[in-house]
Amino acid sequence: MLEKVKYAHIPAQREYSFHFDHVKIKWNEQITLHQQKTWELSYVIVGSGTRIIGDTIEPFSRNEIILIPPNIPHCWSFDELDADKNGEIENITITFSEQLLEKCSSAFPELETYIKKIHKNTEALSFKGETLVRLQSILVQMAKETTIDRLSSFIKLLSIISSVENTSAVGRPIVEDKKTKRMQKILLYVMNNYQNTITLEEMAQLVQLDKSSFCIFFKKMTGKTFFSYLAEYRIESSCQMLTKTNMAIAEICFASGFKDIPYYNRVFKKIKAVTPTEYRERI
CATH class of the missing domain: 2.60.120.10 (Jelly Rolls)
Structure with missing residues (x-):
């Protein structure tokens, strides 16, 4: 990393x-x-x-x-x-x-x-x-x-x-402070590993914090929990696949890091207000 x-x-x-x-x-x-x-x-x-x-x-x-x-x-x-x-x-x-x-x-x-x-x-x-x-x-x-x-x-x-x-x-330009560097490290890790299972333990270890401190830090920096951010990132990734490929919904579910199709559908609708199928049809 x-x-x-x-x-x-x-x-x-x-x-x-x-x-x-x-x-x-x-x-x-x-x-x-x-x-x-x-x-x-x-x-x-x-x-x-x-x-x-x-x-x-x-x-x-x-x-x-x-x-x-x-x-x-x-x-x-x-x-x-x-x-x-x-x-x-x-x-x-x-x-x-x-x-x-x-x-x-x-x-x-x-x-x-x-x-x-x-x-x-x-x-x-x-x-x-x-x-x-x-x-x-x-x-x-x-x-x-x-x-x-x-x-x-x-x-x-x-x-x-x-x-x-x-x-x-x-x-915009960023101030090279410790918090910014820590966030860069987290965001890069998500970019490169969102298709895989990501745990709080590995994220906390990545930036040398304990799990509780990591959760507090991430919420303070982004206004959302880490897993909310991760879910949104995975959904945006799946939207790219829905619009640019002919992959089946199930394939996209797993390719974007979700392990359960019904759960993927629920999260997608919660974030986008439509199902993956409806999103693809509208686009």
């Missing part, structure tokens, strides 16, 4: 002003929770699951594009059931430094206003609507371009991501 946030290492590439990465990899080979000193623009082309960005953990789906400011911890945990036929996910990632933004602002006065707006972003942003469509088009085109052509495309990206229209915040 991850003890601390890792810093992503990007190989030095002096011949490039920014790093462009278009990959198809196995669904479980993504880098774990990490942070870096560069900005990151990430486009999930194939895949869905759960992501952590700063203080926020929530489901994600394919086609999303996220802008992450420097030094915000983040990771994407992909679902095996939403990979391609080869078990692979696909994404495009661009990372660029503060120094590059400063040089662009200095060299190109036309960009100064846009870059000032980018610097005002302290939260990770998800793009929507027409802005999302434009970004998707440019990023896909960049995968086919030469390094020279990518320079002009990158400048277009800067002008688009500087706008806060059609965006929503999906993660």
